[in-house]
Amino acid sequence: MQALPDIYRPTRRKCNGYNEATDYADLQWPFRGHAGAHFNDIARKRDMHTQNLSDWTHEHVFNEESHAAERGTRVVMWITAAMMVVEIMAGWWFNSMALLADGWHMSSHAVAIGLSAFAYAAARRYARDSRFAFGTWKIEILGGFTSAILLMGVAVLMVVGSVERIFSPQPIHYQEAMIVASIGLVVNVVCALILGGAQDHHHDHHHEERAHHHHQDMNLKSAHVHVIADAATSVLAIVALAGGWIYGWSWLDPVMGIIGAILVATWARNLIVETGNVLLDREMDHPVVSEIREVIESETRPGSTRVADLHVWRVGRRSYACAVSVVTHDERLTPNEIRAQLAQHEEIGHVTVEINQCG
Numbered sequence: 001m002q003a004l005p006d007i008y009r010p011t012r013r014k015c016n017g018y019n020e021a022t023d024y025a026d027l028q029w030p031f032r033g034h035a036g037a038h039f040n041d042i043a044r045k046r047d048m049h050t051q052n053l054s055d056w057t058h059e060h061v062f063n064e065e066s067h068a069a070e071r072g073t074r075v076v077m078w079i080t081a082a083m084m085v086v087e088i089m090a091g092w093w094f095n096s097m098a099l100l101a102d103g104w105h106m107s108s109h110a111v112a113i114g115l116s117a118f119a120y121a122a123a124r125r126y127a128r129d130s131r132f133a134f135g136t137w138k139i140e141i142l143g144g145f146t147s148a149i150l151l152m153g154v155a156v157l158m159v160v161g162s163v164e165r166i167f168s169p170q171p172i173h174y175q176e177a178m179i180v181a182s183i184g185l186v187v188n189v190v191c192a193l194i195l196g197g198a199q200d201h202h203h204d205h206h207h208e209e210r211a212h213h214h215h216q217d218m219n220l221k222s223a224h225v226h227v228i229a230d231a232a233t234s235v236l237a238i239v240a241l242a243g244g245w246i247y248g249w250s251w252l253d254p255v256m257g258i259i260g261a262i263l264v265a266t267w268a269r270n271l272i273v274e275t276g277n278v279l280l281d282r283e284m285d286h287p288v289v290s291e292i293r294e295v296i297e298s299e300t301r302p303g304s305t306r307v308a309d310l311h312v313w314r315v316g317r318r319s320y321a322c323a324v325s326v327v328t329h330d331e332r333l334t335p336n337e338i339r340a341q342l343a344q345h346e347e348i349g350h351v352t353v354e355i356n357q358c359g
Contacts, residue, residue: 322348
């Protein structure tokens with residue numbers, strides 16, 4: 001390539017660590033005609049190149065994989081599905097509304113826990129898919145939210161079925177129904193221990209020192225809530241069947257069904273609120289927000305910089321992204337300096353900075 005005389009070379013300026021050529025449209029070439037076009041073409045070819053952006057890019061995988069949780073939910077799903085079939089058939093055969101309610105309730109658990117396992121698999125499969133701007137962690141949250149909705153629906157069905165039995169009582173084979181309900185309780189306890197073990201395994205590998213930075217796996221929590229709720233309704237079913245068998249209180253069976261439904265609905269509501277907050281990015285009351293503001297305003301030359309606009313949202317169980325706009329008198333302040341200050345907080349995984357100079 002023919003060298004361009006220094007006098008005709010466009011100036012270059014430094015831009016956050018890399019060189020950026022000035023706009024060639026602004027250059028005033030002293031030559032006209034063929035000579036001017038010739039030197040103009042040489043200059044453009046010389047500076048047309050691809051910048052290496054590796055120092056400014058990173059993967060958008062903000063959440064650690066959950067192999068133990070995925071394994072646990074898959075095992076529990078199959079156990080729950082098998083017990084569901086047993087309880088529904090036994091409840092129908094022995095004419096126990098409490099047992100039927102527990103069986104249908106368990107069917108929702110099988111579906112919901114299956115959704116949790118699917119969410120783990122989908123989040124893992126698409127973790128590096130560039131179509132997901134901030135990773136795939138919220139697939140797990142969506143699974144938890146859907147699971148909570150199903151749990152609320154089952155609570156409504158339990159109430160409807162129990163009310164019907166109050167006004168239209170049916171004979172119940174108490175002893176046989178109690179045996180099946182007891183087996184269901186044992187199965188639920190085993191499933192709860194499996195999921196609890198997965199949760200403990202996850203916490204052992206990702207321990208956080210400060211309490212407000214300790215975040216649960218909401219997808220695993222939703223599966224755990226389903227199992228605990230089912231265990232609770234099994235206990236209520238056993239109490240109702242014992243009361244009917246020993247004291248002849250046939251009304252206790254549907255009443256316990258209603259109490260169980262209220263308990264399940266309460267748990268479902270709490271889970272809907274918790275997962276819904278994450279899906280709607282309701283995070284601006286989290287302590288990490290005030291920490292970000294404090295770091296920027298107090299550690300980057302105190303008094304000269306203020307946060308004008310700040311957005312924070314979760315992109316992983318222990319990871320947050322933030323977009324911040326600052327106003328400063330400090331002409332030397334750079335985005336990299338702010339990122340370096342925020343790097344002390346490991347939970348902040350992605351930072352976008354806008355700096356506005358105050359004249």
